[in-house]
Amino acid sequence: MGHFVPHTxxxxxxxxxxxxxxxxxxxxxxxPEALRLAGGLDLPAGMPEPDVLAExxxxxxxxxxxxxxxxxxxxxxxxxxxPSATKRLTFRSEFVTxxxxxxxxxxxxxxxxLFEYQSLIxxxxxxxxxxxxLYDGASAAVExxxxxxxxxxxxxxxxxxxLHPHWRATLATFAAxxxxxxxxxxxxxxxxxxxxxxxxxAGAPVEAPAALVVASPNYLGAYxxxxxxxxxxxxxxxxxxxxxxxxxxxxxAPPGDLGADVVVGEGQPFGxxxxxxxxxxGLFACRSEQVRRLPGRLVGRTVDTEGRPAYVTTLRxxxxxxxxxxxxxxxxxxxxxxxxxxxxxxxxxxxxxxREMALRCARGTRYxxxxxxxxxxxxxxxxxxxxxxxxxxxxxxxTVVVERMADEGFLAGVPVGLDGGVVTDSGDALLVAVTERRxxxxxxxYVSCFxxxxx
Numbered sequence: 089m090g091h092f093v094p095h096t097x098x099x100x101x102x103x104x105x106x107x108x109x110x111x112x113x114x115x116x117x118x119x120p121e122a123l124r125l126a127g128g129l130d131l132p133a134g135m136p137e138p139d140v141l142a143e144x145x146x147x148x149x150x151x152x153x154x155x156x157x158x159x160x161x162x163x164x165x166x167x168x169x170x171p172s173a174t175k176r177l178t179f180r181s182e183f184v185t186x187x188x189x190x191x192x193x194x195x196x197x198x199x200x201x202l203f204e205y206q207s208l209i210x211x212x213x214x215x216x217x218x219x220x221x222l223y224d225g226a227s228a229a230v231e232x233x234x235x236x237x238x239x240x241x242x243x244x245x246x247x248x249x250x251l252h253p254h255w256r257a258t259l260a261t262f263a264a265x266x267x268x269x270x271x272x273x274x275x276x277x278x279x280x281x282x283x284x285x286x287x288x289x290a291g292a293p294v295e296a297p298a299a300l301v302v303a304s305p306n307y308l309g310a311y312x313x314x315x316x317x318x319x320x321x322x323x324x325x326x327x328x329x330x331x332x333x334x335x336x337x338x339x340x341a342p343p344g345d346l347g348a349d350v351v352v353g354e355g356q357p358f359g360x361x362x363x364x365x366x367x368x369x370g371l372f373a374c375r376s377e378q379v380r381r382l383p384g385r386l387v388g389r390t391v392d393t394e395g396r397p398a399y400v401t402t403l404r405x406x407x408x409x410x411x412x413x414x415x416x417x418x419x420x421x422x423x424x425x426x427x428x429x430x431x432x433x434x435x436x437x438x439x440x441x442x443r444e445m446a447l448r449c450a451r452g453t454r455y456x457x458x459x460x461x462x463x464x465x466x467x468x469x470x471x472x473x474x475x476x477x478x479x480x481x482x483x484x485x486x487t488v489v490v491e492r493m494a495d496e497g498f499l500a501g502v503p504v505g506l507d508g509g510v511v512t513d514s515g516d517a518l519l520v521a522v523t524e525r526r527x528x529x530x531x532x533x534y535v536s537c538f539x540x541x542x543x
Contacts, residue, residue, distance in 0.1 A: 152494060158530050160456075162477050162521025163307070163502040163513070164225065164252055165365070168335075168357045168445075169525050173436050178359060178429040186424065189387075192400045198424065199399035202387045205431035212337035212434075212442075213351040213373040214344025220385040221427040222370030222419060225331065225354030226258035229301065231372060231383035231417055232329040232350040233259060236299030237268055238381055238416035239327060244269045246297045248280040249510040250306025251331065256510075259301075271297070274509025278310040278470020278479075281509070282320045296324045299350075303331030304343065307511040308504065309477030309519065310470050311340075318347030334358065334371060336475050338446030350374045359429030369426040379403065383417035448524035449476040452531060456522050459535040465542060469504075469517045477521040479504055483542050486518040492541035498534055 095103075100112065109115050116124070135143075159167035177183075182197055189195030189202075202220045209218035222228045233245050247256060247270055256270075263270050274284055280302055287294050300321050304312035314330055321328040330348035335357050343351050355369030374382055380403060388402035437445060457478050460466055465483035482489055486503035493500035505515015522531065 157494060157497060157499040158526075158534065159362070159499045160520050160522065160526070160534060161499045161502050162309075162523075163504070163519050164254065164354055164356075165362055165368075166335075166357050166476070166521055166523050167362055167525055168523050170359055170361050171433065171436055174359050174429060174433045177432050178425065183425060183428050188421065188424075189401065192398065196399055198428075199387050199401070201428050201431060202385075202422070202424065203389055203399050204435070205427045206387060208431055208434045209355075209371055209373055212334055212342055213332065213348075213353075213371070214342030214346075215348070215351055215373040216376050217379050217382060217386075218371070218373040219382050220387050220422040220424070221355070221430075222372050222384055223423060224366065224368040224370045225252070225352065226255045226370075227419075228352035228354075228370035228372045229255045229329070229331060230259055230262045231370075231419060232352045233262075233268060233299060233301065234266070234416050235350060235374065235378060235381045235383065236327040236329060237266075239378060240298035240325070242296060242298040243267055244271060244295045244297045246271050246273050246285065246300045246326075248273050248300075248302035248306065248312070249275040249508075250278075250280055250308060250310065250312065251301060251303050251511070252307050253511060253513040255303075255331070269295070271295075272508075272510050273300075275306075275308075275506065275511070276509070278308050278472045279306070279312050280317070282316060284509075285320070297326045299327040299329050300324075301329045301331070305333055305336070305475060305477065307519075308470055308472075308479045309474040309521075310472035311474065314343055314346035314348060321347075321349075332371075333476065335442075335446050335449060338442035338444070339450065339475070340446075344373065344375075349378065355426070355430045359433040360426055367423060367426055369423050369430055381416045384419045385422045445524050446475065449522060452522040452524070452526050452528075453478065455528070456520065456526075456531045456535065459531070460520070460538060463535070463539045463542065466538075469506075476523065477519060479517045479519050481517050485516050489518055489538070489541055493534075493537060496537040496541065498537060500534075500538070 186198045189199050192199060206218040206220060210216060222231060237243060245268055249272055259270060273280055273282060275281060285294050300317055302312050302317050304314055306312060318328050327349040328347055329350040329352065330343035332343045332351055332353045334353055334355060351373045353371040355371045360368060385401055386403050387399055390398050390400060392398040453474060453476050460480060461468060467481050469479035469481055490500045501518040501520040503514050504517045504519045505512045
């Protein structure tokens with residue numbers, strides 16, 4: 089493997105002759121001398137292919153694979169079970185090779201699958217309209233803010249301090265271009281302190297927001313009072329955008345039933361394994377009055393000329409490719425295959441299966457939390473209610489705990505912190521997640537090793 093240049097000297101001579109040049113130097117003489125690389129690249133000599141493969145194997149062996157560690161990490165990406173039926177059906181060639189369904193006459197199967205996906209997301213979110221998915225939870229949050237600002241014609245948005253730091257960073261990136269003003273609302277005791285936005289408490293007039301954005305559970309795993317958030321939104325004539333955990337819908341009231349106008353979330357727990365950070369799935373649902381501002385693709389059910397059920401993309405006049413600068417979103421596509429996987433797994437679970445999944449998470453989380461906080465020096469960052477995830481203060485830095493626990497065979501969790509009442513993805517606390525895959529024996533072993541490494 090000496091080099092990666094695909095052309096022989098004869099190839100180069102023929103190409104130069106065709107364009108009437110005599111040398112490569114003549115071809116590149118338009119490039120200023122200061123920008124040219126003098127003397128070539130300082131690269132080592134090439135190696136035979138078997139030697140290269142052996143070196144790559146050696147380097148790869150230095151990594152710890154996720155399958156080698158028992159996962160107690162979460163923070164938006166969770167080690168949930170993906171049933172064999174979900175894998176087998178998702179990877180049928182009809183779904184894997186399906187193209188964007190602009191021509192409904194040749195895409196009825198995929199369109200129907202997306203329609204069923206939308207129906208299921210509508211059920212678990214508690215809102216009547218769901219789109220055919222977005223790229224991930226962070227992009228769904230951005231689109232929720234875009235919808236709210238377009239609806240209320242005000243640029244200010246209040247963000248709960250408990251919002252996922254990656255969502256917050258994505259919102260800030262887009263706000264730099266759209267001109268949206270993002271205002272942080274701090275946490276108190278692990279949940280959003282809406283009273284901090286009272287003009288009397290703030291010490292200055294507070295600009296009315298177009299929307300309040302709050303995640304329940306938040307990044308610390310704590311459940312927020314969405315009814316209280318709804319009351320604040322009503323006081324300012326703002327929309328309430330709720331980030332939610334779709335797994336929790338098996339046990340708890342969906343955010344739409346608690347007053348959310350827009351519901352966004354990450355669909356990774358259903359049908360998508362942990363895989364180097366993606367691709368994931370953005371969940372998005374809204375109330376009927378906002379349907380024409382709904383981002384992305386929407387699949388509807390109708391009848392054909394013979395009266396048979398048929399599926400089509402609908403309300404496309406709202407999309408950026410039609411309305412252009414008047415549109416509230418520039419998303420014109422969706423995560424079809426990942427959405428189909430989510431739909432298949434939700435269908436496979438059913439109402440009873442989803443409840444059992446959420447209950448196993450809740451019971452495992454409570455068992456692990458009680459066992460860990462019994463260790464001297466380990467305490468909860470907040471005692472707010474949780475279902476699958478909780479944050480701990482540890483007597484040694486969280487990064488040290490993670491490194492030491494990896495040596496014991498565990499992915500211990502994700503370091504978290506608080507900065508001015510806003511959660512961050514680094515700090516001295518540790519975010520621990522327990523999914524339905526964790527057995528009692530695994531939790532007991534995790535707690536035993538945890539106690540050893542924090543001493």
